[in-house]
Amino acid sequence: MSRTILIIGIGAGNPEHMTVQAINALNRADVLLIPIKGEEKSFLADMRRDICERYLTNPDTRIHDYAVPTRRADGSYDDGVHDWHHAIAKIYEDLILEVSAERDTIGLLVWGDPMLYDSTLRIVEHVRANGRIAFELEVIPGITSIQALCASQKITLNRIGLPVEITTGRRLSQGWPEGTDDVVVMLDGVEAFRSVTDRDAQIYWGAYLGTELEITLSGRLGDISETIAETRSRAREANGWIMDTYLIRRSRGPETEGET
Numbered sequence: 581m582s583r584t585i586l587i588i589g590i591g592a593g594n595p596e597h598m599t600v601q602a603i604n605a606l607n608r609a610d611v612l613l614i615p616i617k618g619e620e621k622s623f624l625a626d627m628r629r630d631i632c633e634r635y636l637t638n639p640d641t642r643i644h645d646y647a648v649p650t651r652r653a654d655g656s657y658d659d660g661v662h663d664w665h666h667a668i669a670k671i672y673e674d675l676i677l678e679v680s681a682e683r684d685t686i687g688l689l690v691w692g693d694p695m696l697y698d699s700t701l702r703i704v705e706h707v708r709a710n711g712r713i714a715f716e717l718e719v720i721p722g723i724t725s726i727q728a729l730c731a732s733q734k735i736t737l738n739r740i741g742l743p744v745e746i747t748t749g750r751r752l753s754q755g756w757p758e759g760t761d762d763v764v765v766m767l768d769g770v771e772a773f774r775s776v777t778d779r780d781a782q783i784y785w786g787a788y789l790g791t792e793l794e795i796t797l798s799g800r801l802g803d804i805s806e807t808i809a810e811t812r813s814r815a816r817e818a819n820g821w822i823m824d825t826y827l828i829r830r831s832r833g834p835e836t837e838g839e840t
């Protein structure tokens with residue numbers, strides 16, 4: 581008999597992003613593991629605890645915090661990430677063996693959705709490969725920060741029949757991606773919107789989406805870029821951290837392809 585690991589998408593900031601499926605998964609778990617790290621992460625950990633307080637009705641579910649190690653900055657980025665993932669896998673293994681029994685169900689609460697810029701699935705596969713713990717895996721989807729952005733900005737993600745590229749700030753700062761006029765940017769530590777040369781593009785920006793700190797701005801890039809940069813640094817200073825996501829849409833010809 582093996583354990584079950586539930587990777588539960590909890591939404592991107594608003595506790596009401598929790599789906600009925602996610603709430604049911606929370607209550608199926610014998611053990612919930614909650615990561616703790618840094619100031620931004622303490623907000624995220626509080627949010628996870630708030631979710632447990634609101635939705636956890638199973639009195640037998642046990643909650644365990646664990647400290648997430650920091651990724652080393654020396655050496656290559658890929659090596660750093662590889663080592664970091666293996667270190668977290670080891671923490672999962674030790675903790676799961678310590679706090680759960682065979683046949684127990686273990687829930688991992690993942691910000692937004694587990695398929696988007698999140699490595700929990702990859703890390704759990706390291707745990708499987710290490711062979712110390714046998715488990716079934718279930719993934720419960722969640723509302724992503726991209727969905728939260730589009731809802732707050734009241735926009736569709738794609739234009740009719742057109743592709744959208746999802747990328748990081750670091751990549752956008754190296755140049756606009758080929759083959760698309762619509763780019764969603766996440767994990768932007770470099771204010772990459774400033775490097776976009778088409779200043780007539782539209783930007784739809786959102787920080788702390790879904791939370792009580794939410795800020796949104798939109799407009800012509802050339803007009804609003806500096807306002808976003810200033811708003812961003814003021815907010816980061818006031819709160820000690822920031823999480824933002826944005827869509828940049830370059831102008832193009834008339835929309836022709838059908839879609840309802």
Ligand SMILES: C[S@@+](CC[C@H](N)C(=O)[O-])C[C@H]1O[C@@H](n2cnc3c(N)ncnc32)[C@H](O)[C@@H]1O
Pocket residue numbers: 592593691692693694695696697698723724725726728765766767768786787788789790791823824825
């Ligand atoms: C490690 S990724 C996690 C993404 C997450 N899995 C999701 O589905 O949205 C973290 C990045 O997601 C974006 N993000 C997550 N939550 C956000 C929020 N509430 N407001 C704005 N951006 C957010 C930011 O770009 C942040 O740098």
